[in-house]
Amino acid sequence: MKKTLIAIALATTVIGGCGMFNASNDDNNKSAMASKAELGSFGVDLSARNEVVKPGDDFFMYASGTWYDHYIMPADKTRFGAFTGLAERSETQVKEIIDDITSRTDLNADEQLVADFYQAYMDTETVNKLGIxxxxxxxxxxxxxxxxxxxxxxxxxxxxxxxxxxxxxxxxxxxxxxxxxxxxxxxxxxxxxxxxxxxxxxxxxxxxxxxxxxxxxxxxxxxxxxxxxxxxxxxxxxxxxxxxxxxxxxxxxxxxxxxxxxxxxxxxxxxxxxxxxxxxxxxxxxxxxxxxxxxxxxxxxxxxxxxxxxxxxxxxxxxxxxxxxxxxLSEDIYAANFAFYGKELSGQQEPRPRWKRAIGEMSDTESLGFAIGKVYVARFFPESSKLQMAQLVENLRTALGQRIDGLDWMGEETKVNAHAKLAAFNPKIGYPDVWQEFDGVTISKNDLVGNIKHLRQFFNADSVAKELKKTDRNRWGMTPQRVNAYYNCSFNENVFTAAILQPPFFDP
The missing domain is CATH 1.10.1380.10 (Neutral endopeptidase , domain2)
Structure with a gap:
């Protein structure tokens, strides 16, 4: 019994405004700002344009027409865009992490959980033998x-x-x-x-x-x-x-x-x-x-x-x-289910590769997502990006405060309340301050369904234990390696995951 937080399109608005960033004296920020933009010369890829089309006639085809006319949709996808491309990068990065973990023997407790779960998911011989x-x-x-x-x-x-x-x-x-x-x-x-x-x-x-x-x-x-x-x-x-x-x-x-x-x-x-x-x-x-x-x-x-x-x-x-x-379950059961929900209902011609499905199963907040996310952040999310994003948010907070002060239609008492709400706004950037612990979770190398049940029982027990306590404001509704952002109105907070703080949404 859980609730998935609703993602919002802030990635393309707030994060996309990172060109407004004013560099501080932090050496990391100076170094990051001096680096070359990953897309084009200033963070925007202009090669997708079709300049034959007039922007006033069809801005989408002007901005993306060359790409649109030549892109071939992969058989395991039903749509593609900036989010999809960045999600693929994140998946590849997570795969690199898991390949490293599964190749080693000197694993800590969380890494062992990840290794065993991944092995259980990828062991199609056992999965097929077990059937239903x-x-x-x-x-x-x-x-x-x-x-x-x-x-x-x-x-x-x-x-x-x-x-x-x-x-x-x-x-x-x-x-x-x-x-x-x-x-x-x-x-x-x-x-x-x-x-x-x-x-x-x-x-x-x-x-x-x-x-x-x-x-x-x-x-x-x-x-x-x-x-x-x-x-x-x-x-x-x-x-x-x-x-x-x-x-x-x-x-x-x-x-x-x-x-x-x-x-x-x-x-x-x-x-x-x-x-x-x-x-x-x-x-x-x-x-x-x-x-x-x-x-x-x-x-x-x-x-x-x-x-x-x-x-x-x-x-x-x-x-x-x-x-x-x-x-x-076994591949014949999966294929039959995909034939309807994937192909018939969604138009997806082929299933995603099994390793991607494994990563998807493991990356949820109520799976091993935060165990993987901790390694992801250490390997792929520089502290300089977190500092730059924090400064960007504070610049926006300052600008919004100035705009409130300049509103002639807003009364003074309402302005006081508006400033209070703005001051209470809490940005969460990159990754949680407090990481999820997995003490007591049992994961087997050869019992995939059992692993899923153990994780569900673990997180359900955690939720039951917290039910009558004060809400946990350190909680994150997404893992760091997920490409997205969201606003939680209950806590007046915006959450920007580490994975979305990459080009094209954020280019340090």
């Missing part, structure tokens, strides 16, 4: 469901097993008090990207739905499920009912509609007919208070849990458990 067996215990548990209490337990364990649940929750910050954590609960459970894929009558969506049913049949076959076509159609019918209960996107984006705090003691009264105690017990959270982000959809999901046949829910959970773990 690593998730068989979960499939057996689903088959043994006898009543809605059993079903609710499966839903509550979805964070661990990789299954799906029509009701989802994650621990986040209390939107009215950022010093407190708070569980947020909403409707989930769809296998397709959005309710539109189920409800809109168009040739595009009908084609996708038909392909989805075929995909469900294929995945059920891996578990030896008979009468796959009929059962797949019932799964689609169930998910269509789930989609009907979901809010459209515009309602889910309305911050007023999604703030509905409830005391735990009142939860069963306001949202009856669901065993909330059993559901929360599977993760260990106490949940004294929570936020129901989508009230009507949650009630709709509860109604479906109680009205739809258990057998259909069992097939639904079986399918999603296989599909949700496909990246970790």
């Amino acid at each position: 067996s690593p998730i068989q215990s979960t499939l057996d548990q689903i088959s043994a469901v006898k009543n809605t209490e059993d079903l609710t337990k499966i839903f509550g364990e979805a964070w661990l097993t990789g299954a799906k649940s029509p009701i989802g929750g994650y621990m986040w910050f209390n939107r009215l008090n950022p010093n407190q954590y708070e569980m947020s609960v909403g409707a989930s459970g769809l296998g397709l990207p959005d309710r539109s894929y189920y409800l809109e009558e168009s040739e595009r969506f009908e084609k996708t739905r038909n392909a989805y049913v075929e995909h469900i049949v294929t995945m059920l076959n891996f578990a030896g499920i008979e009468n796959g076509q009929a059962r797949a159609e019932k799964i689609l019918a169930l998910e269509t009912k789930i989609a009907q209960g979901h809010w459209p996107r515009e309602k889910k984006r309305n911050r007023d509609l999604t703030l509905n705090q409830v005391q735990r003691t009142d939860l069963a009264k306001q949202y009856p007919d669901f065993d909330w105690d059993t559901y929360f017990a599977q993760s260990g959270y106490k949940v004294p208070q929570l936020n129901i982000s989508q009230p009507e959809p949650v009630k709709a999901m509860i109604a479906l849990v109680n009205s739809e046949p258990l057998s259909v829910w069992q097939d639904y959970l079986t399918f999603h458990t296989i599909s949700g773990n496909a990246d970790l």
Whole structure:
């Protein structure tokens, strides 16, 4: 139960303004400023232009037309841009780190975790030999469901097993008090990207739905499920009912509609007919208070849990458990899952190389991402870049303060408050001040699914232990090697990862 922080496009605006930097007397900064720009003569690559096109007619083709006309999209990608190119550089740098770690024997504890996890992911011989067996215990548990209490337990364990649940929750910050954590609960459970894929009558969506049913049949076959076509159609019918209960996107984006705090003691009264105690017990959270982000959809999901046949829910959970773990299972299961979610749904012609998928699996904040990030920062992120970026942010803070002072429409009391908010703004640059520790994590060289579960249990236990404590403002929602940036409004902070502080977004 986690929440991924929303990335923003500051990389192309704030970081892109690094030409405004005023060099300090720091020797590192002087040295960095004296170095040659990596792109062009001043940090911009002009070779992509098509100067035949007039900027006023089509600025994109003027600025990027030569590149656009000649670039060939790799078969393992569906889009390419500055972020993608820089992400590839970061992946290559991480691969260099992992190759170095796996070639040595004098490893510290974190490096050993990285080495063992990577070996388990890359050991296709073992993975293929195991087939679907690593998730068989979960499939057996689903088959043994006898009543809605059993079903609710499966839903509550979805964070661990990789299954799906029509009701989802994650621990986040209390939107009215950022010093407190708070569980947020909403409707989930769809296998397709959005309710539109189920409800809109168009040739595009009908084609996708038909392909989805075929995909469900294929995945059920891996578990030896008979009468796959009929059962797949019932799964689609169930998910269509789930989609009907979901809010459209515009309602889910309305911050007023999604703030509905409830005391735990009142939860069963306001949202009856669901065993909330059993559901929360599977993760260990106490949940004294929570936020129901989508009230009507949650009630709709509860109604479906109680009205739809258990057998259909069992097939639904079986399918999603296989599909949700496909990246970790044998290559035939992975290929079948990719054929739908990668090729049919996204247009990606080929899977990414396995080593890249391994790095992607390891680089999350709730995986070994910070263990890798610590080495990444030491090897690829010079301290001079952090100092320059810090100075850039302070220059912006000064400029914004001057702009506040010059606003004739803003009252003096409001200006005081605006300056206070500006002063409280907290930039996080490059990497965390406090690194994630991994004491107690067990990683095996030959149990990939087990490794994923151990990491999920480790981070869940850490989250449960912090639930009733003051929020941790040292927390980072991205690892240093991820190419991105984000603003966290709960803490009034901007976070710039080490990996994004490279050309073309930042060129020291």
